Amino acid sequence: MTVTEASLLAVSTAEEWAGIVTSAIVGTDRRPAPAPGAGWDAWASSPDNAVALLDRALAVVVARRAGARPARPPTVALPPAPHDERLPCPQPCAIRLQRLLAGEHEVLLPEWFRWCDRLGAQLPLVLIPTLLLRGRRNPGLDHVVRRLAQGHVVWLAEVMPELGVSPRVVAGAPDGGWEPQAEPADGGAAVAAMVGLFLDGMATWAAAPQLRQVVAGLDPSWLPTVVVELSRLSFRASTERTRSELVALAEFRSAMLREFADARAAGPRPANESDLP
Structure with a gap:
């Protein structure tokens, strides 16, 4: 025409x-x-x-x-991403973080960031916007993400200004519990007490949040014991959902720690290597 x-x-x-x-x-x-x-x-x-x-x-x-001709998209002059000398986040660890952000065993999120920091790896760049947006509702998470993302936050805020907004911290308000769960003084006693709750029929779904914290804080060497002992329990309708959840949590956490250990073995040795699983 x-x-x-x-x-x-x-x-x-x-x-x-x-x-x-x-x-x-x-x-x-x-x-x-x-x-x-x-x-x-x-x-x-x-x-x-x-x-x-x-x-x-x-x-x-x-x-x-x-007959309409689409308008050309506006050209945005984006500066290059800041240089980061740290290693990229290993792919298995990045996928694990993506699963955590999707709601799978969120109680382990603080521990994931701790091991990423100790490994000396970058945050997965593709997930930084999601983390910053979620951090607007959680000052503790926002602080961790901005510290680990380093200059990428300012760089991303050039295109998405909302990513540069930090949450308002209210004095005395809780920080969302953004620290890994405290490790029980006696892991064996904690596992035995947890199994006892199931045997007594008290480990209902209402008790699941507290039991998740126990599994998330256990010394990793006790995680296989959790899986074995809970798998031996007889079926009980009132506790089965909690039992399945805790077994999956223990297996998920074990896999997460193995991924960080494999990343440590495959890459350059960080200065704080002894802290890694």
């Missing part, structure tokens, strides 16, 4: 549309639709004036959309 043909089509479409809109507002009963312009009569074949008007409107809408 030449420029002249396109211009004629645009003028014809505008004129046809103006007449259709006027008739639609007033109503075809009070004001019949004007005769279609040249080239538009093929869509006015219905004997019912209202139906013919709708058919013509449909044809004009299609012509207007087909």
